[in-house]
Amino acid sequence: xxxxxxxxxxxxxxxxxxxxxxxxxxxxxxxxxxxxxxxxxxxxxxxxxxxxxxxxxxxxxxxxxxxxxxxxxxxxxxxxxxxxxxxxxxxxxxxxxxxxxxxxxxxxxxxxxxxxxxxxxxxxxxxxxxxxxxxxxxxxxxxxxxxxxxxxxxxxxxxxxxxxxxxxxxxxxxxxxxxxxxxxxxxxxxxxxxxxxxxxxxxxxxxxxxxxxxxxxxxxxxxxxxxxxxxxxxxxxxxxxxxxxxxxxxxxxxxxxxxxxxxxxxxxxxxxxxxxxxxxxxxxxxxxxxxxxxxxxxxxxxxxxxxxxxxxxx
Amino acid sequence: xxxxxxxxxxxxxxxxxxxxxxxxxxxxxxxxxxxxxxxxxxxxxxxxxxxxxxxxxxxxxxxxxxxxxxxxxxxxxxxxxxxxxxxxxxxxxxxxxxxxxxxxxxxxxxxxxxxxxxxxxxxxxxxxxxxxxxxxxxxxxxxxxxxxxxxxxxxxxxxxxxxxxxxxxxxxxxxxxxxxxxxxxxxxxxxxxxxxxxxxxxxxxxxxxxxxxxxxxxxxxxxxxxxxxxxxxxxxxxxxxxxxxxxxxxxxxxxxxxxxxxxxxxxxxxxxxxxxxxxxxxxxxxxxxxxxxxxxxxxxxxxxxxxxxxxxxxxxxxxxxxxxxxxxxxxxxxxxxxxxxxxxxxxxxxxxxxxxxx
Numbered sequence: 001x002x003x004x005x006x007x008x009x010x011x012x013x014x015x016x017x018x019x020x021x022x023x024x025x026x027x028x029x030x031x032x033x034x035x036x037x038x039x040x041x042x043x044x045x046x047x048x049x050x051x052x053x054x055x056x057x058x059x060x061x062x063x064x065x066x067x068x069x070x071x072x073x074x075x076x077x078x079x080x081x082x083x084x085x086x087x088x089x090x091x092x093x094x095x096x097x098x099x100x101x102x103x104x105x106x107x108x109x110x111x112x113x114x115x116x117x118x119x120x121x122x123x124x125x126x127x128x129x130x131x132x133x134x135x136x137x138x139x140x141x142x143x144x145x146x147x148x149x150x151x152x153x154x155x156x157x158x159x160x161x162x163x164x165x166x167x168x169x170x171x172x173x174x175x176x177x178x179x180x181x182x183x184x185x186x187x188x189x190x191x192x193x194x195x196x197x198x199x200x201x202x203x204x205x206x207x208x209x210x211x212x213x214x215x216x217x218x219x220x221x222x223x224x225x226x227x228x229x230x231x232x233x234x235x236x237x238x239x240x241x242x243x244x245x246x247x248x249x250x251x252x253x254x255x256x257x258x259x260x261x262x263x264x265x266x267x268x269x270x271x272x273x274x275x276x277x278x279x280x281x282x283x284x285x286x287x288x289x290x291x292x293x294x295x296x297x298x299x300x301x302x303x304x305x306x307x308x309x310x311x312x313x314x
Numbered sequence: 315x316x317x318x319x320x321x322x323x324x325x326x327x328x329x330x331x332x333x334x335x336x337x338x339x340x341x342x343x344x345x346x347x348x349x350x351x352x353x354x355x356x357x358x359x360x361x362x363x364x365x366x367x368x369x370x371x372x373x374x375x376x377x378x379x380x381x382x383x384x385x386x387x388x389x390x391x392x393x394x395x396x397x398x399x400x401x402x403x404x405x406x407x408x409x410x411x412x413x414x415x416x417x418x419x420x421x422x423x424x425x426x427x428x429x430x431x432x433x434x435x436x437x438x439x440x441x442x443x444x445x446x447x448x449x450x451x452x453x454x455x456x457x458x459x460x461x462x463x464x465x466x467x468x469x470x471x472x473x474x475x476x477x478x479x480x481x482x483x484x485x486x487x488x489x490x491x492x493x494x495x496x497x498x499x500x501x502x503x504x505x506x507x508x509x510x511x512x513x514x515x516x517x518x519x520x521x522x523x524x525x526x527x528x529x530x531x532x533x534x535x536x537x538x539x540x541x542x543x544x545x546x547x548x549x550x551x552x553x554x555x556x557x558x559x560x561x562x563x564x565x566x567x568x569x570x571x572x573x574x575x576x577x578x579x580x581x582x583x584x585x586x587x588x589x590x591x592x593x594x595x596x597x598x599x600x601x602x603x604x605x606x607x608x609x610x611x612x613x614x615x616x617x618x619x620x621x622x623x624x625x626x627x628x629x630x631x632x633x634x635x636x637x638x639x640x641x642x643x644x645x646x647x648x649x650x651x652x653x654x655x656x657x658x659x660x661x662x663x664x665x666x667x668x669x670x671x672x
Contacts, residue, residue, distance in 0.1 A: 114381075
């Protein structure tokens, strides 16, 4: 059963009482909340995600609640609880849904240590994945949103999960987080895309989340071979340009964007080496999304990729 | 009597876990994660070759936590190498305390441990040279407020925690195991004199077995932060089981507790280790430390408090009195640290004069 099988009031009721067991990629999250904007956001952006109904095991137990203090009455706030404990400082109540999204990212990035985790958007076409690691502000989510509206499958907007045991990328398709001008750019680019309500004045500026394409959600269990590591950079007025990056530079830059490279120690080093070996690495500067789509459409995996033998198998 | 919480079942009889249902695993993982014991449970199962029989989902959580613990333990080794280097010329052996000692002495208490800092103890007379040497090698004081500095230096049993500028690791340099202002005064000179060199080292020591247990007991039962309480009790349980192989361990322990005036904390440590974790304690031992037993009324209340506060801070292990129990034990611990007038002055300063953290 998917979330969409519940009416808005049923969803609200469940979230309030027992909570829902929401399946996103390979993770199950037990979510409880009484906050209407969160229920609304779930109903809209998670409509196509399965609910786990039997033998419930949740990877993460979270709830969004309003702190019981005086501010409740004039400047209401929201708290993100993990296993019943506060993880972050409270935010204004208006930011409850973005906080859920950030909190879900936190759950994954602080726990999932059978994967090398990279702060990156990931998309797939023709059985090969492109990882786009980049610091905030480089336009990675904008590019990702454009690509997934033009035939690429969304694997993740925030977290590249590379399984240490075999180097395969584990999809985690969730809503794409867009900021400031990007929101309108993508709205114009794909008028059919579904967005959550804009929330202003967050730590990242104005944010809105775009619903993941239904096909990406259905195929969330299909792991993928990585073929490209591309560092996108939006530059106003620039001609789209794909520039080959030496492996050594790419290695260090991916490591800089990793959540657990050093935590994984030798395993992390091996996983990273295999990832870079299997990938063509580029710097990518762009200003027009259509140019970007064209260049991404022309990407071919390196010849050896099909025969690539994973070092751990040797 | 303490109900059979899953977390206690896991620690007492790990082999029974393989029959748990998925919802039970779900709950156990929440409890164990809260208590920082998830990695330990992973290792307990792995030692018994039972890990493969755990359903894949919960097994993944156990393995995730093991990765973190392995990294922490590796980092402790590296950090101790750095500390030894920093203190090379000081001429005082480094005596490791608690977790760092368990790791370096390869004790079973180290299994699956997580670390937030490293504790060492040095003679009080060497404090300033040790502090200076650490500063030269990149550790800097963390508490810059003049009042906090005096709080630590005049009243406490340790320097203000020092953080390494590059690695961000924290070291606590102690000169005693209880604050100067506490009613109990175990003699640091005696503890240091009995400390033993680690195998293969001529500059790193750990406390003698009995002293290690006593310090662990003092740490737990005089601590104002009980959120790691169960983990600390697991340390005690594990030390007792391990050292009970030594022929004179139990006698040494009770003699030493008398000598250092630490019968009360030892009494509590044994009592709750038995209650929570079924630690095998020889029958004569409880009689040998009867001096440490409080009067029946006090004991009744203490039981009520510790039987709540030592459980993981998770709603499944809490009742309506748990919050109050933690609060009362916090006040108790602070009170044990300082005479009441000094405490009143300290709390007044903290409440009204100290600058508020942002």
